Amino acid sequence: MQDHDIQQLAGAIRERRQELGLSASEVARRADVAKGTITRLELGQITSPRMDNLRSIADVLQIPLTNLLAESRVLRGSDLPTLQPYLRTKFKEMPEGAVREIEAHFRDVAARHGININTGPAPGEDE
Numbered sequence: 001m002q003d004h005d006i007q008q009l010a011g012a013i014r015e016r017r018q019e020l021g022l023s024a025s026e027v028a029r030r031a032d033v034a035k036g037t038i039t040r041l042e043l044g045q046i047t048s049p050r051m052d053n054l055r056s057i058a059d060v061l062q063i064p065l066t067n068l069l070a071e072s073r074v075l076r077g078s079d080l081p082t083l084q085p086y087l088r089t090k091f092k093e094m095p096e097g098a099v100r101e102i103e104a105h106f107r108d109v110a111a112r113h114g115i116n117i118n119t120g121p122a123p124g125e126d127e
Helices: 003-019 024-031 035-042 051-060 065-071 083-090 096-112
Strands: none
Touching: 003 035, 003 065, 024 035, 024 051, 035 051, 051 065, 083 096
16 A cells, blocks of 8 residues: 555545544554554554455444445545446345436436546546
8 A cells, every 4th residue: 555545545534533533542442453553554664455344444433345445535536336247236126227327327427528438437536
């Protein structure tokens, strides 16, 4: 991870923990990780955090792991799925016709704004 990404992740964890009114000790206890792990993550001192620790922390902070990683820019836009597989995976109960309707609407809006949805963002556009 680059320093900027580390700091983004640190800030995202700290801000969410504070929003929930939790201490670092309480997050550590609930996530079953060492308190030092939380503290060091929030200080940006862990440059390669373990995914299992991040998953546990995200669960405690009540945010999807992918949101935490995307918001902190650990995941780039090109790492995320396009709309079609996302919709079909996230909303399995949604009728097929509704999925096609959303996809068509998204294609129309993207085209009006000159966005090619088949290639995703260019490098740097998701930042």
